Amino acid sequence: MRVVGKIAMLIFNDTEEKAVEKAIAALAGMIPLEAIQPPHSPALTFPGLEIRLxxxxxxxxGIDVSLTRLEYGALCYLAASPGRVFTKAQIFEAVWSMESESCQSNVANVICNLRKKIEPDSRRPTYIKTVLGIGYKFASGE
Structure with missing residues (x-):
């Protein structure tokens, strides 16, 4: 699992100890309390779909599906937490390993291509569901 972080550089005089304490407290509040843990199993198995990690x-x-690096990353990220809703920004940061203000179309394109490859009917997705106004979630396919 790759974590994308932010680095801030602050320069203080020796007499500004209180400012340093406040900065540390502010930064501590920015650290996410929850992280997606990779699955312990070597495979994620769903009806009609198997991901051999x-x-x-x-x-x-039972037939191999050829995926790009980004398609595979998005699929694994979503499938590792079935039912959990992820924003496009969360998917972008996790899969592309960077932050972006304009990630919406990148994620949508990868999801569209991924659906064409893994879904029985890409117009009526079974696995990757759109959550309007938010992002996507992985359904178990049942």
Missing amino acids: HQRRVLKN
Whole structure:
């Protein structure tokens, strides 16, 4: 799991100890309290879909599916927490390993291509559901 962080550089005089304490307290409040943990199993298995994590392979009904690095990353990120809703920004930061103000179309394009490859019907997705106004979630396919 890769964590994207922010670095802030503050320069203070020796007499500004209180300012340093306040800055540390402010930064401590910015640290996320929750992180997505990678699954312990070497595979994520859903009806008609298997993600073999150690082999970086995806099987749809037993047949290998060729995915790009970004498609595979987005699929694993979502499938590791079925039912959890992720914003496009969260997906972008996790998969692209960077922050961006304009990630909306990048994530939407990857999800669209991914659906074409793994969904039985990409117009009526079974696995990757859109949560209007928020982002996406992975459903177990049942």
